[in-house]
Amino acid sequence: MASKQKMGYKCRIATVFLLLLASIAALVAVAVIQDAWKAEEYGMEYGIVIDSGSSRSNIFVYQWPGDKQNETGIVTELKNCRVDGSPISEIKVDPKKDAKTLDGFRKCMKEVKEMIPSEKHRTTPLFLGATAGMRLLHEKDEQKSNEVLESLREYLGSLPFMFQNASIISGQEEGLYGWITVNYLMGNLFHGNLWNKYLHPEGAETVGSMDLGGASTQIAFAIPEAQSGPDYMYVKLYGYDYFVYTHSYLCYGKNEAEKRVLDKIVQSSSNPSYIENPCYPQGFNVTLKASTIYDTECTTKPKNYNPDQDLFLVGTPDSEVCGDIVKSIFDFKTCSSSHCGFNGVEQPPVRGDFLAYAGYFYIARAVLNEGLTDFSDFNASINTFCHTEWTLLKKQKDWISERYLRTYCFAAHYVFTLLADGYKFDEETWKNINFTQQVKSTNIGWSLGYMLSMSNMLPSEVKVIPPMTNPLFAGLIFLFSALTIVTVVAVFIFLIRACY
Known part of the structure; x- marks a missing residue:
């Protein structure tokens, strides 16, 4: 009988210890799961x-x-x-x-x-x-x-x-x-x-x-x-x-380049009230204030400069002369390295495909009505565009504002000179240029x-989502903590009884 009582006592002790270990394991598991399995939103x-x-x-x-x-x-x-x-x-x-x-x-x-x-x-x-x-x-x-x-x-x-x-x-x-x-x-x-x-x-x-x-x-x-x-x-x-080669030419944007070309044309004329412009179409004329050409750091003001002086420019189209004037604002000779773009600026040879956008797109669209062409087609289209009479040109390009349309003979020569003589695109590499405004509607x-x-440098706000809600997590922690405490007390009581 005593043996059976002793065996039952040992079983109760073992059960309590097992319960204690299980409650501690459950407590640890709940804490680990809540920390390790949390999701980030x-x-x-x-x-x-x-x-x-x-x-x-x-x-x-x-x-x-x-x-x-x-x-x-x-x-x-x-x-x-x-x-x-x-x-x-x-x-x-x-x-x-x-x-x-x-x-x-x-x-x-x-x-x-x-x-x-x-x-x-x-x-x-x-x-x-x-x-x-x-x-x-x-x-x-x-x-x-x-x-x-x-x-x-x-x-x-x-x-x-x-x-x-x-x-x-x-x-x-x-x-x-x-x-x-x-x-x-x-x-x-x-x-x-x-x-x-x-x-x-x-x-x-x-x-x-x-x-x-x-x-x-x-x-x-x-x-x-x-x-x-x-x-x-x-x-x-x-x-x-x-690794990227990149260079920016200040004063060689379309607007500033036009002012430099107009300066060349004005300076070559002896009569400011009648200035022949080979880059304007036949039948077009305009009066400009001198300040529209010279109120910039990109042109040099002439002697006795008067910003309010009226300059009357008349279209006398000559595509070849216009192209020569455009080329005169570049320096293609100075170069202190093995390869240069223009104005003595080092540039590796162009390689691969290119996207030409912003002003390139609008100018190419005006001259070509499409974004893709080859070297000779582009050059031939410039000549045709420059020698189209103003009234006909407005009818053909009625979707272009007259403010911009009058500039596109110069602009087309400018783009061709910049790409061919400046960046050194030739008949083969020109085929790699795509004149475009958007990619994927952007x-x-x-x-x-x-x-x-x-x-790269902006932090993101992260919302941490635990696998268990806070009430459930707190409830489980309380339950297993209480169970651990109860089993510890039970073990303590059994040990006391064993001593006495």
């Missing part, structure tokens, strides 16, 4: 980039999932709002024009605020990048350019977004960000697989980027290995390294590339 992130160019400002809104791929956001464009009024390089001159420009900013920013969820306003970064127009103003009047940027910082800082900075970006940066935009949109930097993961495309080749703005023009393309120099840049995207420009680069 990323929301959508937003960013705003204001592209303040020499002609106007555009406000772009971008979004990307917080779950970045190799630390870079998969960015899409949500909105492109064109700001009414003058470019920022022309503010602080006429209060009425300044008020119109500020109203344009307010109108766009109102639309932006309505588009981005209010709970995201505080964490949405806002950048303003000024390009060639402000670069020229900075050279001409540094104090004024600083005042313009400071007034914009004050306004943008008052908005409910996470304002970062308003600054003038360099020409090299503008070219690099344009290159990033082009290759991102074309899928050359990553692609999705069946598991919705983004991978680096096997054997993918990047394409070159050529941007023609109002005050500057940029070229950028990847090179096989790193080289030293101010125009060679390194960038890391989606976990991969790229406008090409530097701002998207800028946002992609900035998304």
Whole structure:
């Protein structure tokens, strides 16, 4: 009988110990599961980039999932709002024009605020990048350019977004960000697989980027290995390294180049009241103020300059003469390295495919009515365009504003000279140029590339979702903690009884 009692006592002790171990194991398991099995939920992130160019400002809104791929956001464009009024390089001159420009900013920013969820306003970064127009103003009047940027910082800082900075970006940066935009949109930097993961495309080749703005023009393309120099840049995207050649030519944007050509034409004429312009069509004439040509750092003011002087220009079309005048604003002879673009600037030989956008697209479309052509076709089309009478030209190109149409003979010669003589595209490599405005319904420009680069440095908001709700987790912890305490007490009681 005593033996049976002793055996039963041992069984009870063993059962209590087993229960104690089970409760401790359950307690640990619940804690580990709650910590190790928690999920991370990323929301959508937003960013705003204001592209303040020499002609106007555009406000772009971008979004990307917080779950970045190799630390870079998969960015899409949500909105492109064109700001009414003058470019920022022309503010602080006429209060009425300044008020119109500020109203344009307010109108766009109102639309932006309505588009981005209010709970995201505080964490949405806002950048303003000024390009060639402000670069020229900075050279001409540094104090004024600083005042313009400071007034914009004050306004943008008052908005409910996470304002970062308003600054003038360099020409090299503008070219690099344009290159990033082009290759991102074309899928050359990553692609999705069946598991919705983004991978680096096997054997993918990047394409070159050529941007023609109002005050500057940029070229950028990847090179096989790193080289030293101010125009060679390194960038890391989606976990991969790229070496890019990029250069920006200030004063060689379409508008500033036209002023330089007009200066050549005006200076060669002895009669300002009747100036023959070989780059204007037959039947067209216009009166320009001297200031429209010389109120810039890109042209040299003549002696006895009068900004209000009227200059009467008459179209006397001669495509060959026009082309010669265009070539005269370039220096193709100076070169201190093995390969140069123009004006003595080092440039490796162009390689691979190129996208030519912005001004390139509009000029090619006006002359060719399509974006693809070969070297000789482009050259022949210029001659035909330049010798088309003004009235007929307006009928043929009724979708182009007369303000721009009158400039396209010069502009076409300019594009051809820039590409063929400047960047050294020949009959073979010309076939690799695609004149385009968009890729996948998205406008090409530097701002998207800028946002992609900035998304590398922007933190994402993460919502941690545990496998168990807080009440359930707390209840299980309480239950197994209580069970552990009870079994410990029971063990203690049994041990006491065993002693006495």
